[in-house]
Amino acid sequence: MTVPLERDGMTIVFREVPALVCENCGEAFHDEAVTTSLLKQAEQAALAGVEIDVRRFAVAT
Structure with a gap:
């Protein structure tokens, strides 16, 4: 499944x-667990300045 997330001008799509x-x-x-991992990865991308x-998708450890 593909999941698009948008926040504060950032768009990230997880495949x-x-x-x-x-x-x-x-x-x-x-x-x-999947939802938590998605949100954690999106937060890390936002902190890295991803637009x-x-x-x-990768299961976060």
Whole structure:
């Protein structure tokens, strides 16, 4: 799944993000660990001064 995040003029797109899919409606969602990792990686990118970035999702250690 692809997840775009925007904040304060920064746009970062994460590709190949693992997602869970509801069997009833087909909606995709992320568990707490994936969400935490996405937000942590986006924060690190913001601190590094990234304005636009596309990256493959990696589980943060």
